[in-house]
Amino acid sequence: PAVLIPRPETEILVEQALAALAQCNLETDQRTSTNATHTRLRLLDLGTGSGAIALALARARPDAEVIGADISTEALKIAAANAATLGVEITWRTSSWFATLSGPFDLIVSNPPYIAADDPHLADLTFEPLVALAGGADGLDAFRAIITDAPRYLRQGAPLAFEHGYDQAEAVADLLRSRGFEDIETHRDLAGIHRVTLGRWRGSEAY
Template structure:
């Protein structure tokens, strides 16, 4: 039996052997490294630690825990759930199975939103719909401290995760539970509404690989656009004149979302591309002047 398989033989493996074994089982190298850093309590040291300590021995408890985490990862459970956190826009967010694993592509939406928010300390009102872990809302609040940022989710579990993140990061995001903009009906108008809603078709075969994440945050009707339609329908009543609605969507949905925005009366409809060059976000402006008044 190869040396890299020593975790299965009861002998304490070295850091190098544990990583080789995980990769031999089919784990991506980065996943194997992140899980091992977690098990050894060396996450803050970074992956360089694995290189400089490649001959260190794991103890029995570490080897057992690592093998269990590797098995769960091979069953498509997100690394973020396994280690309990994920970095997003420079923030360390606690995540678990109550919320989606934040994707780097969503930082495209944050970048665009920040372009539209005043950077000079002026206040603005922003709503993040379907906040999940709070990733978007917290990123915006961290970059624009003067903003009044609301985070909405229909899931009480998701809001609990987001609120805990906000408290730990000391960011004053406000929270509301309900369907899209409905719980904000009594609030003053918003200058910016952003959302990364569910946008996968309910019969999409890719959902099988996402079985560990909440289905309600992934699938949206027969064409994947049911929730985007609902948000676009509700947004005009909650946007200030000149306010913007920005939506993340699937790789092939940009034109369909643009058509929905045009049909609802939005102008300046445009797209933003992710790092892979895919049109990942589409947004439009409601008529009139932008809302930059006090929160």
């Protein structure tokens, strides 16, 4: 297929991202008059694939505008069809990470390609698109790209949340920390594996 088949552990990403959003000071009823022109929450699913994460966000937060972005037009066709089937309104954008997007966002979530190029399991996953799986030599290329640029698209205090490989939690946390993200958390999936890592951006580049 043209998209990655959603895994059960992706539910943990959605749950933790929504929890982080609820805990921050960006809830609609807590907005100050200084940003009254942006009263609606904007949530971004970066590398949306089938749209599963964007759909879950939209159903959990019907008060928000949800944007699903992907470099693959074929993936976006599938995502749009899934949204239509469920009757969920989502804005779809063709984009290589942030290339065609405009902030600010109150939450950015991503389940990017994270399998290392030399991982022997990569060859076994022939039924899924390589672009949705392979993450460069160490599996972290997409994380580096997203973490580098994300601050320019996040509101002050907004979370950036990732799903990652079973052995990548420390590396992803280090990337977030070195870029200046704060309140970094890692969460286990149902199998007890560290699968989701997130941080908040409070730096000067934020909206």
